[in-house]
Amino acid sequence: MRVHVADHPLITHKLTVLRDVDTPSPVFRALVEELMTLLAYEGTRGVRVEPVDIVTPVSPARGVRIADPKPLIVPILRAGLGMLDGMVKLLPTAEVGFLGMARDEETLQPTTYAERLPEDLSDRQCFVLDPMLATGGSLTAAIEFLFARGAVDVTAICILAAPEGLRAVEQALHGREVTVVLGALDERLNEHGYIVPGLGDAGDRLYGTV
Ligand SMILES: O=P(O)(O)OC[C@H]1O[C@H](OP(=O)(O)OP(=O)(O)O)[C@H](O)[C@@H]1O
Numbered sequence: 422m423r424v425h426v427a428d429h430p431l432i433t434h435k436l437t438v439l440r441d442v443d444t445p446s447p448v449f450r451a452l453v454e455e456l457m458t459l460l461a462y463e464g465t466r467g468v469r470v471e472p473v474d475i476v477t478p479v480s481p482a483r484g485v486r487i488a489d490p491k492p493l494i495v496p497i498l499r500a501g502l503g504m505l506d507g508m509v510k511l512l513p514t515a516e517v518g519f520l521g522m523a524r525d526e527e528t529l530q531p532t533t534y535a536e537r538l539p540e541d542l543s544d545r546q547c548f549v550l551d552p553m554l555a556t557g558g559s560l561t562a563a564i565e566f567l568f569a570r571g572a573v574d575v576t577a578i579c580i581l582a583a584p585e586g587l588r589a590v591e592q593a594l595h596g597r598e599v600t601v602v603l604g605a606l607d608e609r610l611n612e613h614g615y616i617v618p619g620l621g622d623a624g625d626r627l628y629g630t631v
Pocket residue numbers: 497498499500501522523524525529531551552553554555556557558559560586614622623624625
C-alpha cells in the first residue's frame with residue numbers, strides 16, 4: 422500500500438479551520454470542497470493519459486488527454502459526497518459510482534446500504550472518496566467491493582486517517598496494491614473509534630445528525 426500524506430501549508434491551514442468545533446456547517450462544507458481540490462491534485466498524479474495532437478495558434482503540438490475508459494470516482498455516502506464536487510472540478514469527464522456505508526457506532530462494523538457501480542471495473546481507474554479513515558473498516562469494505570468487481574487500480578483519498586486504521590487496511594489488502602492519499606495522519610483512535618484530534622463526525626458536520 423502506498424501512502425502519501427499531502428504536505429502543504431494551505432492544506433494544514435484549511436484543516437485547522439475544519440477541525441475547529443466552532444466552524445459552522447456551511448463553512449465546513451465549503452472547506453471540504455476546497456481541501457478536496459488540493460487533495461485531488463495529489464491523488465491524480467497517476468491518472469492515465471494518452472497522447473493527443475493539437476494545433477496551437479503558432480504550431481502543431483503534442484499533448485495529453487485523460488485516457489479512455491474515463492476514471493471512476495466513488496464517494497462513500499454520506500460524508501464522501503462532500504468531497505465529490507471538488508474532485509469533479511479537476512476530473513470533469515470522470516464517471517461517478519456510489520457506495521453507501523454506515524458504521525455501527527457500537528460495534529464499529531460497517532454495513533453497505535447502497536451501491537451503484539459498473540459491473541466490470543477491470544479496466545477502470547477508481548478513486549474512492551471518504552473524509553475519514555478511522556478503524557479502516559469502511560474503506561476496507563469499499564476496496565473489497567471494487568476488487569470483487571475486478572478493479573486493480575484503486576486510489577483512496579481521505580482527509581484524515583488514524584494510524585490504526587491505515588494498518589488495518591494494509592493488513593486486509595494482503596499485498597494487493599492501493600494508493601492512499603491523506604490530508605493528515607492524526608495521532609490515534611479514541612475508545613469510541615473516533616480519530617484524535619480529528620474533526621468529529623464528518624457526516625454530521627456536513628449534513629447534520631440524522
Ligand atoms: O474507518 P471507519 O471506522 O470505518 O470509520 C470511517 C467511516 O465513518 C464515517 O462514516 P459514517 O459511518 O459515520 O457514515 P456517514 O458518512 O453517513 O456519517 C466516515 O465517513 C467513514 O465512512
